[in-house]
Amino acid sequence: MKKPIISLDSITFRYPNSVHDVLKQVSFSIHEGEWVAIVGHNGSGKSTLAKLINGLYFPENGEIHIAGIKLDNSTVWDTRKHIGMVFQNPDNQFVGTTVQDDVAFGLENHGVPYEDMVKRVIGALKQVKMDDFLNQEPHHLSGGQKQRVAIASVLALRPDIIILDEATSMLDPHGREEIISLVRQLKEVQGLTVLSITHDLEEAAKADRIIVMNDGEVFQTGTPDEIFKLGDELVKLGLDLPFPIKMANTFKEQGVPLQGQYLTEEELVIELWTSHFKK
Amino acid sequence: MMEKMIFGRYIPADSIAHRLDPRAKLLFVFIFIGIIFLANNGWAYGAAAAFTVLSIWLSGVTIRFLIKGLKPVMIIIAITFVLQIFFAREGDIIVDLGFVTIYEEGVRQAIFISTRFLLLVFMTSLLTLTTTPISITDGLESLLNPLKKIKFPAHELALMMSIALRFIPTLMDETDKVMKAQMARGSDMSSGPLKDRLKAVVPLMIPLFVNAFKRAEDLAIAMEVRGYRGGEGRTKYRLLKWHGRDTLALLSLVGLTVLLVLLRG
Ligand SMILES: Nc1ncnc2c1ncn2[C@@H]1O[C@H](COP(=O)(O)OP(=O)(O)OP(=O)(O)O)[C@@H](O)[C@H]1O
Ligand SMILES: [Mg+2]
Numbered sequence: 001m002k003k004p005i006i007s008l009d010s011i012t013f014r015y016p017n018s019v020h021d022v023l024k025q026v027s028f029s030i031h032e033g034e035w036v037a038i039v040g041h042n043g044s045g046k047s048t049l050a051k052l053i054n055g056l057y058f059p060e061n062g063e064i065h066i067a068g069i070k071l072d073n074s075t076v077w078d079t080r081k082h083i084g085m086v087f088q089n090p091d092n093q094f095v096g097t098t099v100q101d102d103v104a105f106g107l108e109n110h111g112v113p114y115e116d117m118v119k120r121v122i123g124a125l126k127q128v129k130m131d132d133f134l135n136q137e138p139h140h141l142s143g144g145q146k147q148r149v150a151i152a153s154v155l156a157l158r159p160d161i162i163i164l165d166e167a168t169s170m171l172d173p174h175g176r177e178e179i180i181s182l183v184r185q186l187k188e189v190q191g192l193t194v195l196s197i198t199h200d201l202e203e204a205a206k207a208d209r210i211i212v213m214n215d216g217e218v219f220q221t222g223t224p225d226e227i228f229k230l231g232d233e234l235v236k237l238g239l240d241l242p243f244p245i246k247m248a249n250t251f252k253e254q255g256v257p258l259q260g261q262y263l264t265e266e267e268l269v270i271e272l273w274t275s276h277f278k279k
Numbered sequence: 280m281m282e283k284m285i286f287g288r289y290i291p292a293d294s295i296a297h298r299l300d301p302r303a304k305l306l307f308v309f310i311f312i313g314i315i316f317l318a319n320n321g322w323a324y325g326a327a328a329a330f331t332v333l334s335i336w337l338s339g340v341t342i343r344f345l346i347k348g349l350k351p352v353m354i355i356i357a358i359t360f361v362l363q364i365f366f367a368r369e370g371d372i373i374v375d376l377g378f379v380t381i382y383e384e385g386v387r388q389a390i391f392i393s394t395r396f397l398l399l400v401f402m403t404s405l406l407t408l409t410t411t412p413i414s415i416t417d418g419l420e421s422l423l424n425p426l427k428k429i430k431f432p433a434h435e436l437a438l439m440m441s442i443a444l445r446f447i448p449t450l451m452d453e454t455d456k457v458m459k460a461q462m463a464r465g466s467d468m469s470s471g472p473l474k475d476r477l478k479a480v481v482p483l484m485i486p487l488f489v490n491a492f493k494r495a496e497d498l499a500i501a502m503e504v505r506g507y508r509g510g511e512g513r514t515k516y517r518l519l520k521w522h523g524r525d526t527l528a529l530l531s532l533v534g535l536t537v538l539l540v541l542l543r544g
Contacts, residue, residue: 054504077508085504092497095505097413097445104516106505111512121516139448153505 004029004065005082005161005193006053011062013052022048023059024216032160035187035194037204040213041238046197049213050165053195054083067160081110084154086167090146094138099130099149102138106157124156125149128182144175151182162187164196168203176200201228202242205263212237225261244268285348287407295524296338296409301418303525307532308406314536315395323542324394330535331398338409345401352400356393363389416440417517434510442498450491457486 007029014021023045030036038046051057053064055076064071066079087093096102103121112120125131128148138146147167154162162183168176180203187194196207204210210227212219214237220227227234228245235241241249244262251258251272258275262268291297296304318324335342346353367385374381407415420437427433458468461482468479 051500056500056503077506080504080506083504085501087497087501089494089497091449092494093501094445095442095498095502097441101413101516105502105507108513108516109506109508111514113514114516114518117514117516137448138445139452157505 003032003068005032005067006030006195007065008049008053009063009065011049011052011059011064013048013057013059015048015057020216021060022216023052026062026216026218028211028218028221030161030193030195032193033187033191035184035196035206035208036211037207037209038195038197038211038213039199039201039204039239040219044213045216046213047165050085050163050195050197053163054085055079081157082159083161083163084157084159085163085165086147086150086154088166088169090143090150090170091138093150094146097137098134099125099136099138099141100134102149103153103156106153110157120156124152127155127186128152142175143171144178147171147175147179148182151179151186155186159192161193161195164194164198166197166199169199176203180206199240201240205242212239224263228261228263285345285408286352286404289411290340290408292339292409294337294339294409296334296405298524299409299528300519300521300525301410301414302422302519303521303528304406304410305415305418305422307528308402310529310532311402311535312399314532314539315398317536317539317543318391318395320542320544323539324391326535326538326542327398328394330531331401334405335401338405340405340408345404349400349404356396356400359396360389360393363392412444413441413517416444417519421519434513438510446494449494450487453490454483454487457483 009027011023011026012021013023026045026049038049040046048057052059053066053071055071058072067082069075069079071079094102095105100121103124104117107117107120122131122134125134128151130145130148130152133141133145133149138149141149150167151162164183168179171179183194183196184206186192196203198204205224205228207224209221210224211221212227212230212234219237220230228241231241231245231249242263244265244267247265248258248262248268256272256275258271260271262271299307315327318327332342335345364381364385365379367382367388370382370384370387372380373383373386410418416437419440420433423431423433423436461479462468466479466482468476468483470476
């Protein structure tokens with residue numbers, strides 16, 4: 001197994017103005033090059049987790065290590081360099097007045113010299129196929145295009161880890177698909193580690209591993225196969241099962257003899273049309 | 280009417296004035312505002328007017344376009360002109376109708392003051408017409424930079440301005456959306472007595488403000504995550520470049536100053 005790039009050790013946290021602990025004894029590790037999905041009901045503490053990993057808040061108890069560095073007040077700007085974050089609302093993370101200014105914003109903050117900056121801005125925009133929109137203003141872009149720019153802004157800073165906090169939830173299904181396949185492709189090429197917080201279980205089904213959060217605690221960790229075996233338990237946590245799994249369950253109820261788990265529609269369809277011959 | 284108003288608007292084009300460095304243009308306008316007060320007779324005003332016409336010509340904007348676009352300002356100028364004529368009480372009487380008397384000095388002053396006002400409005404409009412708001416911001420930041428020594432927050436001011444500029448269209452869209460949503464629920468903001476209309480605006484403002492604060496919070500987090508920690512140690516992506524033409528533009532103002540001093544009586 002590769003070494004962990006993010007590790008949380010019994011993290012407990014509450015917001016200054018909240019009564020209950022928002023995170024309770026949360027521990028997990030994420031390894032280099034992994035794609036991990038975090039799922040959980042509204043208010044289960046997913047975004048809070050992301051904020052803690054980024055050092056926007058510090059835990060009350062427990063330790064966080066990013067790329068081997070212990071996260072605290074003095075190291076937060078170093079650990080942050082390893083992490084890029086894309087948020088839910090495409091508009092509220094667009095800082096620059098134009099596409100290229102927005103990508104340059106992070107580079108300016110890090111004091112990157114001008115010549116280098118120009119190359120990195122263009123390079124990052126090419127990677128997300130937005131290099132034709134250099135001088136476009138944000139209100140002339142679609143939500144999906146803005147999220148691409150947000151990803152470019154992150155890529156320009158050359159992080160090792162990308163955290164997507166419901167980055168696709170405000171997009172239409174097509175835009176959603178595009179962003180996810182873009183990140184997947186970038187991950188393969190650059191060996192990024194991806195932590196994707198999502199309500200879309202079909203997206204989570206494609207992850208290497210899923211962490212299920214419930215009420216500030218880690219409910220279960222495992223491969224998509226293992227997690228979706230939980231079936232009704234997930235539904236009780238307020239999660240929706242992916243369509244192929246729901247479909248397969250309905251088939252089973254109707255007496256169609258299906259074995260195993262079908263995480264994608266394709267797997268299900270193949271099983272359905274070949275099952276006839278197996279008899 | 281709002282669409283035609285050009286005060287503060289940028290018109291994309293590729294004139295000499297468009298290509299000037301924003302710092303040069305800012306300095307140019309500030310200096311022009313200062314030296315126009317040197318003019319105190321017809322010749323001096325004529326020279327200043329000729330200079331302004333030349334500047335307008337170099338910016339590729341037509342005077343007709345300016346006058347049409349600045350209609351509301353023109354009306355204000357016309358009103359001050361009339362008031363000036365009727366209220367000045369110096370010099371020879373030229374018209375005496377009993378209930379009004381118009382003095383020579385009044386007419387002279389009215390012409391001078393309106394001309395001065397007109398030239399100032401034209402010149403400042405040229406600045407905004409030929410310079411994008413973000414360039415003006417960059418120019419201001421650069422000009423104010425020396426004041427950092429006395430703790431003047433030049434970088435913060437410029438950042439605030441650029442973020443405000445970036446969010447104006449977003450907030451406009453949002454206003455439009457909320458307004459339609461309230462109208463769909465029977466709110467009427469465009470008719471009825473003023474009091475009722477003001478009341479109808481409240482449910483428009485509240486969601487707007489709540490959302491704006493939410494946006495501000497999100498934006499602050501997004502900025503911090505991308506390494507923003509104040510102006511210290513930052514590099515700049517938008518570089519300003521001073522050319523010979525910028526120096527030339529400022530030199531032309533020196534010429535105008537000398538001319539005005541010579542012409543004034
Ligand atoms: N800034 C804050 N101050 C106080 N409490 C907060 C703050 N942000 C979140 N909370 C609370 O912390 C809990 C966890 O919130 P969090 O945003 O992490 O949930 P989440 O899993 O991301 O939910 P969602 O799926 O809706 O995004 C919630 O009960 C929420 O009300
Ligand atoms: Mg959240």
